[in-house]
Amino acid sequence: MDSAVLATVILALIKIALILAVLFTGVAYYSLAERKFSAFMQDRIGPNRCGPFALLQPLADGVKFFLKEDVIPHHVDKVLYLAAPAMAMIPAMATIAVVPFADPIPAPASGLFASLGQIQFQLADINVGMLYIFAVSGLAVYGVVIAGWASNNKYALLGSLRASAQMISYELTLGLSVLGVFMVYETLQLDAIVAAQTSFISFLPVAIPKWGIVVQPLGFLLFLIATFAETSRLPFDLPEGEAEIVAGYHVEYGSMKFMLFMLAEYSHMIIASAVITCLFLGGWNLPWVDMSSLPAVQRVAAQLAVFTAKAGFFAFLFIWVRWTLPRFRYDQLMRLGWKVLLPLAIANLVATGAFYVVKYTVGIG
């Protein structure tokens, strides 16, 4: 085998292992963070039994899920029932493949990876990155719908119906709102988008970074709202709706299968946070700070830290919003999606397009 191919494969495997390890750990502690922050926002203390600051709580939760009896209710469609959690989990994990975390570093001068030239902090640098994300995360709804169907339970079915309708409705806004970003940066590749955000807006007297949030504020808002809906988080958690449909599509699930749904949901949120960071917040770069002069390892560390901080803020935002806003009613959800967000997204698209028409014809900047 060609050594370059071998190196690529080995590097990919290493990256997969690393990313999944980080993702799972992140999900675990994200769930802890959610519980803790929920508590703080409600004047409570939250979990405090397992280890210092309950740091072992995720472990305990995991052990609990592993040790719980694996019940399969007799009335379910067994094959689909068992497949659904995996169908929810796999897209969630697959999405992370195109998310970049830092600038590439030069490959070691010798050894196996020398032939690669550079090592990217991204699993797959494909030129349709954002399309890939839309495509794969759109599949996630299958897990939910199938879970609801297979459970053979009216609450579960209601939950999955709501999920499918909600996701289809908000995917439109999600896709349209981000088109403006693509227009501005003229690429679909996430690392390219991040790189494009290091520059400043050319025609303004003061140096303002050309971040997505600056050039596309409405797009950002729409994308953020749609993301909440896509990840079924409050105020758009109608598929679960504990109060009225008792946890919705996963009502019949327990033990590890339930955990897979939870993993999928929290993975979605982490990946969504990362994607928003890349699209609108300049990824791992800080404006006015030039990290490229640092030695490679320090630079990567700094960039990863910046990226984690930015993504972490959005992850926190998910929690924060959850304990601030109440759940939408179903018709409100639909009205918001179709009658407010979608027209706004189209308007944003048209306005952006018009701006560039004017820009190129008149020649500003």
Next chain:
Amino acid sequence: MPKITIDGIECEVADGLNVIEAAKTIGIHIPHFCYHPALSLVGQCRMCLIELDPIPKLQTACSTFVKDGMVIRTNTEKVIKARKAIMEFLLINHPLDCPECDQAGECDLQNNSFEFGQGFSRFEEQKRTYSRDIPVGEKLVRIQDRCIHCTRCIRFFREIVQNEVMTYQWRGNNTAMTPLEQDGRRLDTNYSGNMHELCPCGALTLKDFRFKTRPWNLANTESVCPLCSTGCNIFIDHKQRKIFRIRPRVNMDVNTWWICDFGRIDFGYAHSETRIAGPRVKGADADWKTALDTAAGLLKTTGASATAILCSADATNEEALLVKKLAAALGCSAASLPAPGVDPLEMEDHLLLRADKAANTQGLKALGIVPDPALADKLSGGAIKTLLLINPFNKQLAAALDGVRDAVAKIPNLVVLDHNETDFSKAAAVVLPGAVWAEKNGTFTNYKGLVQRINQAFAPAGKARGDFDILLALAQGAGADIACKTHIDAYNEIRDDLLKLEAQIKKDIEALQKAAAEAEKA
């Protein structure tokens, strides 16, 4: 009929009443301790002080008899002050141990101290106390510390029991009521139990009832004592289907204020372990339907001449009516047996107790269920093959059956209806568990023909049923057409008979008294 004014209310009261009784007739209560309508007046507790125009000093209501034009005031400041002073004196030595005291809840002293006592004592010295092991007989418990020297007990023994055994001892602060058992005088008369109600504080309480429960927990059912033909009026004080005590109920025509200690204490058979647990057929437990059907069938098997019904005089009038109807349906005779040498009018002591130890001899007589002397011979001769024996637990019937005990036990078709086990019930082909008097409704007719109602205090124990219902089922099973389905229907049916008997007995008694008076004159 003197006209008097009490607290501004003008009224006309009967002649010869004292002020306490006169006030009672118009609903004014004058507190008192030593006064009791049955006992002589002593006027020594001073609680009943009243204002009497124009006498400047307060007068005792108990020893003041009404006169025309009397003006009495019972609620003036002066009177209340006097009562408060008396209560303070009475409570100087009273231990106020109401929590431990059995009298609490029905205690004159407690009631009056609620009204006139104060919440503290000015008496700082040691209260006088007595040793607790002062003898007072088998039936009573005596705590001398609580005594307020009303001398009701002394007067009761002197005047009612006519056996003077209680007396004062010492004087002043040290005064104590004491029994002095000499010359064959004993405290344990058959009437000592009445001290329980008579004593206005907790100095004398009933040993049998001691610490059993609190009086306010008890339900009181008006009834009549079944233990002799006097038919004393009583309250059955019960809780959770259990009799806790029997108290006299005032009826001036029968028992006045008292009952004897047999009636007061002998109710244990209502809750004894020998209560028949359930219906039995040939010694084996059976359900009611089987037992009643079998019994009704047995009664019809041997023909009228070989069948008899023997009923104790403890049956109510209504049950007796059913017995009569059952006998008519079977064509046989219904009878009671004479207790050897018992005259229904004969007294066993000077007060209440009668020799006739069954409650309803006269009632049975009115309905034609009379002693049949020939029956004993028939029983011992084996002529009777089928016998319905009702309540042989009754002492009088048991005594009458004494001579033919074995013969009866050998009767093949013996049906026993009773509440407690006897030799007969053990030998019977069918046993039907009946109710004791506290568990049934009905009427008793006492020695002088007075028809008195007994009320059901609680449901029959365990599987037992009311005798009336059992007899009704038997009579219907034997083919009788019975119109009276309840004891009230039955009473309405026999009311005239009973009243006729009462008039007859009244006439008889008057004749007897007249004869006795003439004999004395001669």
Next chain:
Amino acid sequence: MAIIVKKPAPLTFWERIYLPAILKGLGMTMRHMIKTLAGGGVTIRYPEQHKRVPNNYRALHVMPTWEDGHIKCVACEMCSTVCPANAITVHAEEDENPEIEKRAAFYEIDELRCIFCGFCEEVCPRDAIHLTKNYEFVTDNREGFLYGMDRLTKTGRLVSELEAKENKDR
């Protein structure tokens, strides 16, 4: 007469776009979080920490005894009489000590029936029953809540333990 339903005033532009209200809400949750993190939380770490109950708090009963261990209760049945929940059963018996005369032979409180009104404590003429602050007496069976004399005389120990704990937490 027609009933006129008052319609709410139409929303303003800023109200209609929700965002200011959402930000305000986010501010409120954040305020609470910061307050809690700064030590202003209202929860306590229960098994280790105990809530300071008010002095007139009423929980599990105790039957005090005299120094010699003799029970103070004279079985006057006032408590069972006054009990609105019928939770108290008392049977009396003769005490060997003639000075005391009467004592409880059987005394039982059904803590599941009890409504902790404190009437029994109030009515007791001998100070023979108190309600302690000990609210930690759960068990997993109904019999465990039937407190007879033997257990009621010992619950006093729990009280002192609880108070010591409270003092420690303070």
Next chain:
Amino acid sequence: MEFSPEAMKEVEKLLSRYPIKEAALLPLLHIAQREFGHVSLEAEAYVASLLDLPAPRVHGVSTFYTMYNKKPVGKYHVQVCTNISCSLMGAEHIVKCLEKKLGIKPGQTTADGKFTLSEVECLGSCGTAPVMQINDDYYEDLTEAKIDQILGGLK
């Protein structure tokens, strides 16, 4: 237990004096005390039988009056008044002296059966307090020295 013939004569005289027998109860108890030294339960019963009364009633009367001795007393029954007048004039001191002299407390009898010491209520001689009564005689204006003299004369 029976009265002497002289006493019986007295009893008959007393009984003839009253319309009902019960009226003679107090004098009869006095006679009983004189005859038997003290009024025991048997003496009460005997008196009761003489008067056709229930014994408990006689008991009530005899215990009511303190002049009837319920327990045997010595040859000399020393009764010291300790009521107000006598107490003010030093009756308590007199009792102390007697206690010391006789070696007994009030209510007790000396071992030789000669003296019984009692504290009693007013003897009705307040003008000459302190007063004591020995059997039927009054001794007035008592002092410690006088007591020595009186007791000495009795021995």
